[in-house]
Amino acid sequence: MRAVCLIVAVLALCGAPALAKKHDKHKTHTWPEQYKVSFNLTIPYVDTYQGGKFTYTYDAFQDLVNIRQKVVRNGVETVLSLSDVDKRYDIYPHRDRWGCWFSSLGGGGAGPTLRDAEPAPGFKGERASGHLRGVSRALLADTPEEASRKKLIASLTFVLPDLTESRWEYRGPSSELAGREAELWEWDMSEMGMEMRYRMFVDAASGAPLQLWMLGVNLLTGGHKDLYIIDYYNFTAGGVTDADFELPAWGNCDTPDFAVPPNDLAAAWAPHFPSAHWGEPAYDAFSHRHGRRHAHADEYSARHAEFERSRAFVAGWMADAARTHDVALNRFADWSREEYEAVVLPNRRAGAPKRLFRDAPGALRHAVTTPAHLVPSQLSWVGTGADSPVKDQGACGSCWTFSTVAPFESGLFRLTGNQTLLSEQNLLDCNWMETNHGCFGGQQVAGFEWILSNGGLARQADYPYLGVNSWCRNDEVPKVGFTGSMVVVDADEEAVKEALYTKGPLTVSVDASADSFRFYSGGIYHNDKCATKAGDLDHAVILTAYGTDADGTDYWLIKNMWSTYWGEAGYMKIPRHPNDCGIATEAVYVDIELAN
Template sequence: MSTKTRATFTCLILLFLSASLISQVVSRLLPETSSYENHEQWMARYGRVYRDATEKEQRSKVYQDNVQHIQSFNNDIGKTYKLAVNKFADLTNEEFRTQRNRFLAHDCTPSNSAFKYENVTAVPSSMDWRKKGAVTPIKDQGQCGCCWAFSAVAAMEGITQLKTGKLVSLSEQELVDCDTSGVDQGCEGGLMDNAFEFIISNKGLTTESNYPYKGVDGTCNSNEESNNAATITGYEDVPAKSESALLKAVASQPVSVAIDASGSDFQFYSSGVFTGECGTELDHGVTAVGYGTSDDGTKYWLVKNSWGTSWGEEGYIMMQRDVDAKEGICGIAMQASYPTA
């Protein structure tokens, strides 16, 4: 190799190494945003359309702020759970709470009602009612604040399967449209116990296929209201502020629970055992459909939500169990109840 050729070859190597080093430096300096969609891509994915350019610009700013929060959170390797960009990413946390969370919390005075699982002395180390065939697929309440109806229906679907051996998807829309003479007010909020009371007085509930979900308040269809596919005989409240009592109940059947789901971490929860900070201002109705222990030894409740499969772990969340606070994480042990049949 001539001296000139050797010099040229050396220069090429140096240039290559320099480019490689520059690339590494730049990659360290740039924020790790490559795994996140830009706002336009996100809009296309979720079919989001805005009124005008002004609204789009406002939503884009909210989206970018949320992405930054999610990215910063996930970079903390000490967390037991992860967040992800989902269909709520263009909503501020206040807007999100207003749209979704309409559980009408009431005074948590200890109930005098019976608790038939009081004397249960042994429960399985884990339970997943999905594997027992007692849980219907994840549903989506949309922008209607009727989480209470989805929670009550999921619990009723569970006890119906346990008693009859048949898993039937029941109608939330019937509750939204027809259970309006008392506390429950459709998309404006309600309570699971009051939903159970309506179902008892109505002598049952029809199927989702007979009375499909619309996601808006409607006029009660009296024909379908009387076309009952499942019934319950009563309901009981789980003793308040007792995770041990709640464990006995969930070991026996799916249970309606109320939680404080107001935090942004709950809004963007994606996977893992949720151990985040939250209060006890109950604002959302969900259903505890099991419990277990994660690989790292963290005990959790398995909770079915009604925000579609694109939220959480295909629509579910694992919430820390056996916490120091007697109310349970996010107040999960404060207002639990279940139907009887």
């Protein structure tokens, strides 16, 4: 699908009429310091499993005179930035109530509050340092006061590109866009084989923004180059009032309890524009490829240092001739350890004690029914109706939803013989409780319990994945109805093999904390220091196969949810013994029946 999107983009470029004459490429355009604007962000993020694109609707209120801003996504999620009190509020749906986080504009900590509710006991999050926020301008001030002002502006969410920057070149009048004559600015970029093009269309008569067309990195998930379009409308210069920047009437955002999580609304939105860069070619190419956004040079320097540490690790690992698996730089290469754990391994930082399946009320024990000599020596569900496509949790700590939903999809396949893809977003939005907090992390046991008590789950097509917290629509969307129980397999390799053979893909937990896991790219993973106790495992994955390689090494094959750009097209091989990093410790499936 990515290739299709690129072909479409090339055709779009080829079809654009040639400019009649050469124009002053240095002509600039300046936006007013105060304005209102609405825009739709359309992302051809066409997942093989979802078969559609994302379109988000935004309303923005910008006031650079007083350095304050409000950006509302889809009419609900809001980022409100107020420099006079040095706070940034993230207001979001919490099942059927409002939740609110705040931090300082400089990235300091704060915590969640709920309208008419207290924060969940034991819930903790952590700010990732505000690394994906800001507007596209370097802090090149002559005075400390101006430097401070620009740094505050750089902390705001991106709305419009800065066409006064030298990288934007004026291309002259363009063909009609949306029925209006436009002027065009372009930024063409090619670094280390990565070619991108960004085009900003401005109304020729009024100077209002019309469209930002981007053929570049996948800025939502940081995965790949693609086509993205922002259509602007209802642009009004000036006109902002104090009322536009007021806190909600229920106003209990001033009750800090915990640190702000890294995957809030501003962090999710701000990467939707190409990164500025400061002269380190290898890291600049990485930044462009993965949609990294730097607010200022200091942050660039810190991220570049993380990148160099990761690059040194990868180089050292690959230089070892005795290695059993390969590693490679991926989208995590400039993340700090704290960020990786907070977004990708939320179980490690969730605060509440980890619940184990074996201790869950109503959990059954798997009974082995197939003699060992009848269990095949090699087995793979990959590519069958029992194995859903590799998915991508994006910048949302939702691994717990994917690994919870997958066994139900497998169970439905056993019942019907057909693949049924269920909605992770349904579980993400509706299962807020003591241990589960949407994109801020959660635990599988509570997810299993909620789906079973709910009597089923919506289909993915009816309730698609967004990768953000949203309102619970459980009563509005039809569900696939079923009843049943969760079933725990004994921590025994042969029992897990038999269960995988007779029941299909299983949900399992794994120790994913090591860099060798984080940057895994192929081969059989090996880590003698892996944790194997159930309470020490920090990441949930899907067990889909087992086998033996040409060298005689027995392995498990697990499916991750970090997209096909990680590992072996989204999968990983782990040795079955002596240390399987916890794969066989607590494997789980569901025994279900369709509701009448």
